[in-house]
Structures are given as structure tokens and as C-alpha cells.
Amino acid sequence: MPAEAPAPFRRLAIVGLGLIGSSIARAARHYGMVETIVAIDRDAAVLERVRALGIADVATDDLVAGVAQADLVILCVPVGAAGAVAEAMAGHLAPGTVVSDVGSVKVAVVAAVAPHLGPGVHFVPAHPVAGTEYSGPDAGFSTLFSGRWCILTPLPEGDAGAAARVQAFWEGIGAIVETMTAEHHDLVLAITSHVPHLIAYNIVGTAADLEAVTQSEVIKFSAGGFRDFTRIAASDPTMWRDVFLANKDAVLEMLGRFNEDLSALARAIRWGDGDALHALFTRTRAIRRGIVAQGQETAEPDFGRSRAERGKTGEG
Numbered sequence: 001m002p003a004e005a006p007a008p009f010r011r012l013a014i015v016g017l018g019l020i021g022s023s024i025a026r027a028a029r030h031y032g033m034v035e036t037i038v039a040i041d042r043d044a045a046v047l048e049r050v051r052a053l054g055i056a057d058v059a060t061d062d063l064v065a066g067v068a069q070a071d072l073v074i075l076c077v078p079v080g081a082a083g084a085v086a087e088a089m090a091g092h093l094a095p096g097t098v099v100s101d102v103g104s105v106k107v108a109v110v111a112a113v114a115p116h117l118g119p120g121v122h123f124v125p126a127h128p129v130a131g132t133e134y135s136g137p138d139a140g141f142s143t144l145f146s147g148r149w150c151i152l153t154p155l156p157e158g159d160a161g162a163a164a165r166v167q168a169f170w171e172g173i174g175a176i177v178e179t180m181t182a183e184h185h186d187l188v189l190a191i192t193s194h195v196p197h198l199i200a201y202n203i204v205g206t207a208a209d210l211e212a213v214t215q216s217e218v219i220k221f222s223a224g225g226f227r228d229f230t231r232i233a234a235s236d237p238t239m240w241r242d243v244f245l246a247n248k249d250a251v252l253e254m255l256g257r258f259n260e261d262l263s264a265l266a267r268a269i270r271w272g273d274g275d276a277l278h279a280l281f282t283r284t285r286a287i288r289r290g291i292v293a294q295g296q297e298t299a300e301p302d303f304g305r306s307r308a309e310r311g312k313t314g315e316g
């Protein structure tokens, strides 16, 4: 952040030190965004790694003590766990504390978290659209959010100053911030992230179940498009179970549209309508080029992408 701008927060408490939580810890330290970083996780093995990696000043499984003096608390747990964590810490937050999250679904998280937080605590929901298919504290890296979008979905009745400070925090660790409603976020992410993950899980599952094609052939000949699906389908099972359960309506809406379009494609193949296929494939190629042109992906082939490139996949 610019040298003249004061840091928006002093003491950051992160709950859940997985890929995203540990990346925030690394980035906050790398960019000098806070004085103190408190890592809170229920898992002793995760805390042991956090201490060994030296990515936080304090590492504890005590949620209440961990959040007590923080002026920013970021929930980095699976979306299905956010409500329970909020309930457990709510009575122990100092007045004026800003609570945020990184959940891939926003309407359900707002509904689960907001009712627990008292009037003096400001909730600013957020979703960094950056990730990889890896989990845990060792998977994180400080540049995960560099040049990536972070979507804020402030509550209509929320504190504008708190939202501005959360925006400054994300910009300070390299992200580009956009603001929208939680409802709109969930619709957009259903088609750009959630349904693509469902398709990947489904196609890898289907291939694994095929009896006519052996498992070894699936692995051996995987370069034919299948390999990129397997990368996405390796994403964290708990996180993605929660995403689909929490964003049910938007996912089912987009899946309905997807199924209709897939039926149209099947019809084009059945009736030999090459023009229809060619027209669609031309349109989709232009979309891919647009994403590359906006700097959200590289033009290099994906296979064997480096860690730095993986950080640019914009998952979650």
C-alpha cells in the first residue's frame, strides 16, 4: 500500500489456516499490512505447521482468546462451518471489531454469520476469487491474491467505513476489489466457478466408473482434455460439498441452463450440424482469449503449470 496511507488494521486474527487463511497470513506479513497476526485453528497438526512455517505471531486453538484483541477477524473455514465459528466467538469480540470471511458463497454465509454478531461489530463479507486445488497451510503463498479479484458484498445496512478498511486491506495485499450484492455474487460464481467444478467432478467420476475403458487407459491418455478436469476435480471435498449445499438455488438454476445447452449440442452432433458446432466453438475461443487478454490467465498450455501459474487459476 502507499507509504502515506495508514494501515487499516493493527491486529489480524485468521480462523482456519488452510490454503486461503495461510495465504492471507503470508501476504499480510509480506506487504506489512498489520502489526500482529494471530492464527486460530482447531487442528493441532495445522497449528504445528503454522509455527514451523513462521507465518503468524501467535498460533492457538483457543478461538475466544485468539479473537479477543483483534480489530480484524477473517473466517477462512469451509462455508458450512462459518456460522458455528461466528456463534462461538461473537460474545468475545471487542466493540468496533471488523469481521470478514473468504467464503465462496455469500448469501448463505451472511445468513449464518450476521445474526450472531452484536451491534458494535461490523461484518464485511468477502470472497477472493483466487485459489488452487491444494489445501492446508503448506499450500498457501503470499502472492496468491496478486492481481486477482476480491469481491466484497457489504450488507445494505452495514458500516461503510468498515467496508472501506476491508477494501484497503485486500488492495494492500495485491487484490483488485469489486463490490456487489451477495445474491449477484452467488449467481455469477455459480456459472464461473461452481458449475465448472461440478462438471469436472462429474466427468472424472464418469470416466473412473467406465468399465469399457480401464483406469490405466484413463490415466495414460489423459492429455486429451481430461487432465485439466482432473486438476479441478482434485479440489478440497469438504469445501466443495459446502459450496454446493450453500449455493443450491443458483447452482441448480445454472445447471438447468447448462443441461439445455448440452442437449442442443447433442442434437447438433446427432444431426450432423457442423455449422452449429463450429459457431459455438468460435464463440468460446473468443471468451478464452478475452480472459487471457485481461491478464486473468496465461496463454501457455496448462499441463504441468508452475506454482505461480497455479495461483492464477482463479478458483473457488
Ligand code: NAP
Residues within 6 Å of the ligand: 015, 016, 017, 018, 019, 020, 021, 041, 042, 043, 046, 076, 077, 078, 079, 081, 084, 085, 102, 103, 104, 105, 127, 128, 129, 130, 131, 132, 133, 134, 135, 136, 137, 236, 239, 243, 315, 316
Ligand atoms: P482448507 O485448505 O481445507 O482450510 C480450511 C481450514 O479450516 C482447515 O485448517 C480446517 O481444519 C479449518 N476448519 C474447518 N472447519 C473448521 C471449524 N469448524 N472450526 C475451525 N477451523 C475449521 O480450505 P481453503 O481452500 O483454505 O478454504 C477456506 C475457505 O476459503 C472456504 O470457505 C472456501 O469456500 C474459501 N475459498 C477457497 C478457495 C480455494 O480455491 N480453495 C478460493 C476462494 C475462497 P481441519 O483440517 O480440521 O478441517
